[in-house]
Amino acid sequence: MNLPSGFTYQVDQGADTFEGHFTSADGGLVIRHDIGGYAGAWASKDKSFFFREDRIDGARVWIAKRNWPDGKGTGGLTTLVAVTFPDSGCANFFLKSPRPEDATPVDRIALSFRPNGRIAPGVLCR
DSSP, X not given: OOOOTTOEEEEEOOSSSEEEEEEOTTSOOEEEEEESTTSOOSSOSTTEEEEEEEEETXXXXXXXXXXXXXXXXXXXXXXXXXXXXXXXXXEEEEEEESOGGGGHHHHHHHHHOOOSOOBOXXXXXX
């Protein structure tokens, strides 16, 4: 996976999946990951205003953008940008941002993906 230089990484506590996040040097951009059969598919056609499926070495890569609650309790929305690798352990990388240019690192993740093996997606990642 390729990210711009300067990102730091921290493992997060996941209940039943492997979770963590990458933070940009200025702290303004956080890319989270949620990996495992119970992670579900963060990138899906459902409720997305943008969805694309690619195949890299036979493995599917889903990229999606959809409106997401901004977390401020006012009913405002932001954009969730996500990439899901359903054939690779249901790996998800995503960020929430109102700025379209913030999607660039997620696009880089999708383009840098090279599958090492195929793992059947969990029931929540189909």
